[in-house]
């Protein structure tokens with residue numbers, strides 16, 4: 001019988017299979033008081049395996065990348081006892097604390113102290129507990145080719161600080177791993193915590209049995225993609241009511257964002273968002289791009305490409321009136337991005353008002369407002385930025401309630417908007 005109350009010592013890898021799923025009476029999870037005013041009072045999120053019975057989180061760090069870590073351990077490339085040397089890894093700029101950090105209803109899907117663990121929990125770490133940051137804050141210079149065109153056409157003006165003559169932009173960038181406080185997530189979705197835990201357990205094929213056997217563990221590190229935040233301009237502007245905030249919340253679309261596929265508006269809208277963020281930062285404000293790893297409306301890229309084929313091969317070809325229907329035929333639903341958790345990174349940054357919301361999504365707008373973030377103005381993508389084959393998506397979305405400066409197309413007009421045939425790619 002192994003002693004699962006103590007951290008596993010270096011060099012003495014415990015080869016017993018420890019079923020953490022059942023309370024043994026020996027487990028002593030580190031106390032965690034979600035929504036507490038200070039990091040000390042809140043306590044650290046402990047999700048590392050070496051912490052043994054002191055773990056207070058279900059799942060593993062690094063989201064879906066935990067599986068690659070497992071391969072590294074299985075192949076002998078990584079010692080399972082490795083503890084990170086966190087020297088010089090602290091945030092490149094200070095973020096928070098903000099009042100939202102101590103409101104348990106405001107932040108439920110990330111650890112607001114995730115970037116301060118080396119400082120906030122230094123005593124625990126010194127005592128040998130393996131605590132990992134779930135947020136990292138650094139600085140970067142972005143080279144976005146489209147910005148050069150904006151500069152040469154006079155729509156953007158280099159200032160030597162936020163936007164350089166070379167067309168490069170300076171940003172603070174923040175990587176956030178998901179940390180779900182299950183009672184808060186359940187509340188956000190209007191369901192009972194027990195129901196949420198059971199469904200998560202079942203729909204992951206029983207991967208995380210503690211979801212149903214350890215109700216004392218309230219935090220879950222889900223195996224999903226995280227969030228990256230790109231901040232243009234001075235972060236301090238967020239807390240200044242006289243300063244304005246521009247923001248685009250963008251859901252990942254590798255095909256368009258990275259490779260320029262023209263079937264959707266993702267990259268052009270992202271560029272329009274970056275453009276708006278730079279302008280806002282230059283006008284005594286700050287611009288924020290929140291990039292969520294939610295590929296293909298969080299249905300994944302295989303589903304997305306299957307839908308593209310189904311759209312283009314259906315009788316009558318790809319057309320706006322059947323846009324959502326084709327997704328629903330393949331996936332069973334139109335969209336599983338569920339924007340309910342989306343405002344959390346903005347709460348974390350202290351945002352209470354977005355002056356220019358660079359998005360047409362009614363779902364994102366509703367989630368922001370529901371979560372108490374005021375939206376002053378909504379910015380649509382300019383018509384000349386919409387790629388040819390993306391008209392089907394755009395018209396279908398407008399008809400379904402997306403914000404538009406013009407009038408939404410009538411249902412009978414939707415079938416007139418056609419996409420390219422599959423053979424004419």
Ligand SMILES: [Zn+2]
Pocket residue numbers: 253256257264265266267
């Ligand atoms: Zn896209």
